[in-house]
Amino acid sequence: MKKLNVGLIGYGFMGRTHSNAFRKVNQFFKLDYQPVLKAVCARNEEKVKAFAENWGWESYETDWRKLVERKDIDLIDIGSPNNTHKEITLAAAKAGKMILCEKPLSMNAKEGEQMTKAVEKAGVANMVWFNYRRVPAIALAKQLIDQGRLGRVFHYRAKYLQDWTISSDLPQGGAGLWRLDASVAGSGVTGDLLAHSIDTAIWLNGHIDTVTAMTETFIKERKHALTGKKQEVTIDDACAFLARFKNGTLATFESTRYARGRKNQNTFEINGEKASIAFDLEDPHRLSFFDHKDDALSRGWRSIHVTDFEHPYMDKWWVPGTTIGYEHTFINALADFLGGLGTKSPARPNFRDALDTQYVCDAVLKSAKTMKWEKVGVSKV
Numbered sequence: 001m002k003k004l005n006v007g008l009i010g011y012g013f014m015g016r017t018h019s020n021a022f023r024k025v026n027q028f029f030k031l032d033y034q035p036v037l038k039a040v041c042a043r044n045e046e047k048v049k050a051f052a053e054n055w056g057w058e059s060y061e062t063d064w065r066k067l068v069e070r071k072d073i074d075l076i077d078i079g080s081p082n083n084t085h086k087e088i089t090l091a092a093a094k095a096g097k098m099i100l101c102e103k104p105l106s107m108n109a110k111e112g113e114q115m116t117k118a119v120e121k122a123g124v125a126n127m128v129w130f131n132y133r134r135v136p137a138i139a140l141a142k143q144l145i146d147q148g149r150l151g152r153v154f155h156y157r158a159k160y161l162q163d164w165t166i167s168s169d170l171p172q173g174g175a176g177l178w179r180l181d182a183s184v185a186g187s188g189v190t191g192d193l194l195a196h197s198i199d200t201a202i203w204l205n206g207h208i209d210t211v212t213a214m215t216e217t218f219i220k221e222r223k224h225a226l227t228g229k230k231q232e233v234t235i236d237d238a239c240a241f242l243a244r245f246k247n248g249t250l251a252t253f254e255s256t257r258y259a260r261g262r263k264n265q266n267t268f269e270i271n272g273e274k275a276s277i278a279f280d281l282e283d284p285h286r287l288s289f290f291d292h293k294d295d296a297l298s299r300g301w302r303s304i305h306v307t308d309f310e311h312p313y314m315d316k317w318w319v320p321g322t323t324i325g326y327e328h329t330f331i332n333a334l335a336d337f338l339g340g341l342g343t344k345s346p347a348r349p350n351f352r353d354a355l356d357t358q359y360v361c362d363a364v365l366k367s368a369k370t371m372k373w374e375k376v377g378v379s380k381v
């Protein structure tokens with residue numbers, strides 16, 4: 001097995017999911033590459049040292065530039081907030097490192113274009129952690145669609161709902177709460193949550209052509225955790241948009257952090273001429289499927305328990321009927337990335353795929369301002 005020395009940036013939520021994936025991937029997947037947990041980087045020395053010890057990272061850095069310069073690092077994994085993605089990518093690509101980057105790719109499409117250009121010019125392997133593509137039930141939806149089981153698709157309906165920002169006492173800025181600060185996050189639910197829904201939608205149903213959107217910021221001012229001062233909130237707390245896909249499908253997308261009781265509900269339903277498919281992350285190992293060609297008496301929505309060896313990824317885990325969870329989507333994604341290295345079909349979504357999602361996000365945010373239909377951008381780089 002070839003060793004691949006990894007340098008991870010960020011020890012927060014994603015730092016943990018990624019560390020777990022690097023540690024476990026070779027235990028479950030037969031691969032030519034073996035990640036080595038070489039160094040983790042974050043700014044607080046005491047905390048990064050403790051994180052490194054807990055997860056088995058060999059060393060640590062407190063400045064990502066030092067990490068990128070290290071000759072013993074082959075791959076840079078970006079698990080830090082959105083406003084750091086561009087600068088780290090440009091430096092890592094220049095240094096010839098492979099790059100894994102968290103979603104959303106960037107603060108906006110302009111940054112995403114620079115990043116895509118940089119990784120492609122450097123010819124370095126790259127992937128963006130849109131991990132929901134690796135939920136077995138969603139990967140099964142992709143297989144069924146690719147087999148033509150839905151026929152012509154009329155409707156695509158997606159929701160991504162949370163409820164954790166309803167309290168006006170919640171500050172903006174700092175660990176975890178940087179998501180409420182547009183200067184760090186780029187946008188609110190559009191980049192954070194809808195980017196996931198859009199990536200899944202493009203993967204399952206092709207490109208999105210035009211959008212019209214509305215956004216709202218329900219709580220206009222919040223104390224900033226870093227300055228202690230009350231500051232204007234400029235992220236979108238909620239966003240809903242209509243879309244037309246290039247294939248003619250009509251779509252609705254909705255996201256909010258104000259849906260009381262919804263912690264992380266990510267759903268979609270697709271209605272085709274021959275069949276429909278529905279998924280709900282609150283019941284992640286099930287895919288709902290309605291096939292019009294079933295006999296009229298027994299026809300109905302079936303709930304496929306996606307745990308059989310024939311189902312995507314499931315032959316790598318336990319036995320039929322037993323489930324896997326959230327953390328496995330990152331392990332599955334990493335296995336795809338490592339499995340694709342040096343082959344003619346490297347893992348997706350790559351930076352260019354994630355840039356397509358960024359173009360949709362930009363058009364959505366633009367439309368919310370202009371109150372008009374907006375055309376989704378197409379890469380010129």
Ligand SMILES: NC(=O)c1ccc[n+]([C@@H]2O[C@H](COP(=O)([O-])OP(=O)(O)OC[C@H]3O[C@@H](n4cnc5c(N)ncnc54)[C@H](O)[C@@H]3O)[C@@H](O)[C@H]2O)c1
Pocket residue numbers: 009010011012013014015041042043044064079080081082084102103104129130131174175176177178192
């Ligand atoms: N794929 C997913 O489902 C998913 C889920 C959550 C977050 N994310 C993405 O992952 C990224 C990180 O989010 P998170 O939830 O882990 O955030 P977090 O706040 O939990 O952790 C961020 C980490 O980055 C570190 N950091 C911040 N600035 C840094 C800098 N300049 N240099 C080095 N380290 C720095 C922080 O110290 C912290 O360790 C974001 O881009 C986010 O959108 C993706």
